[in-house]
Amino acid sequence: MRTTWVPGADEAGYGADNLPYGVFVHDGAAPRVGVRVGEWVLDLAGALGDPEFEEPSLNRFMARGSTAWRATRAKVTGMLAAEKGRAAAEPHLVPLSQVELLRPFSVGDRAVFHGSAEHAACMQRLLRPGTGGLPERWYTQPVGRHGRAGAVAASGRGIRRPAGQYADRDGTGPRMGPSTRVDAEAHLGFVVGMPTPPGRSVPVSGFVEHVFGAVLMADFSARDVEAWEAVPLGPLTGASFAAPVSPWVLPTDALGAARFRGRRQSPAPLPHLARIADWGLRIRFEIALNGEVVSRPPYGAMYWTPDQLLAHLTGNGAALRTGDLYTSGAVSGGEPGQRGSLLELEGAGEAPLRLSGGSARSYLQDGDTVEVGAWAQGMGGGVIRLGEVSASLLPAGD
Incomplete structure (x- = not known):
């Protein structure tokens, strides 16, 4: 079953039912938060217009709690699963081969x-x-x-x-x-x-x-x-x-x-x-x-x-x-x-x-x-x- 319009994403195990979060650097810019879909990273700050994803770790987003986590996941899933969300998401997809991946969160205890x-x-x-x-x-x-x-x-x-x-x-x-x-x-x-x-x-x-x-x-x-x-x-x-x-x-x-x-x-x-x-x-x-x-x-x-x-x-x-x-x-x-x-x-x-x-x-x-x-x-x-x-x-x- 296909979960996303992104080519090859489901076959790679990174379809719209996965969408793990990470932190990446692209083209010398400051680190920011994204989600992986196939061999791409969706830049969340660009796709959602939310400055909390212009961060070098997931901590600020994680501190918002489960309601925010689920609302964000639902929004991103909608953009990547349905063809109607393609226009909003596609411009913010960055090839995985072009990014540096960092430790995704700042560790407390x-x-x-x-x-x-x-x-x-x-x-x-x-x-x-x-x-x-x-x-x-x-x-x-x-x-x-x-x-x-x-x-x-x-x-x-x-x-x-x-x-x-x-x-x-x-x-x-x-x-x-x-x-x-x-x-x-x-x-x-x-x-x-x-x-x-x-x-x-x-x-x-x-x-x-x-x-x-x-x-x-x-x-x-x-x-x-x-x-x-x-x-x-x-x-x-x-x-x-x-x-x-x-x-x-x-x-x-x-x-x-x-x-x-x-x-x-x-x-x-x-x-x-x-x-x-x-x-x-x-x-x-x-x-x-x-x-x-x-x-x-x-x-x-x-x-x-x-x-x-x-x-x-x-x-x-x-x-x-x-x-x-x-x-x-x-x-x-x-x-x-x-x-x-x-x-x-x-x-x-x-x-x-x-x-x-x-x-x-x-x-x-x-x-x-x-x-x-x-x-x-x-x-x-x-x-x-x-x-x-x-x-x-x-x-x-x-």
């Missing part, structure tokens, strides 16, 4: 959850052998940590191999130097639009009023540094140096056809975390290393849904700010080809990942490029893309 039971159990088995399965407490509340907002960067940039303290392979140490165990995970992030005052919790039913949209992330970590930091308080510098995101933020309304109840939870969550709406999401991820697909994790297998994550994040009355970002943690499934991190794919160095060219990887090598993409069913019956995020590992600095 950042939280990283571990929403996949499969990922958490695999990490427990690999890094803490002999400790048994996940503790029962893991199934009663989402587990997570705070992250560094400054680590969130635009896609396509190089990442310098980090340095930190870690133990030698024989357990002695510490030593200070470049990490030898750099890893990357595929995450789905959720971007807060509507803020809250301190002391106010957001119930699971408030998810759609506060979360503007979803964004892909490749979260990098130094596993050797993380392991040294894990006692007594957990990772800090080992997981705070690089978390590039896709240039496109997909509005939550575009995910309607991908929604389902979510996987069964046992024991039943406490009342404040009990699901009310269907926010399990059937999204297909793909992780590629140097252009070769190495895993296809299913987001639908995640144990905790994003509405539950938000309710837990604010359950203590912590305030939300426009631009806050919380992520799912590694998206992992139960099959070998569905792991969400290189560490899981290669068994903590015990079974190196074999690539088609004959090379093998236990961890990322200098020059390696990680790419994360994702797809879901669109409201028009076809497939919508959630964008792509990529980053290359550069040698350690001086």
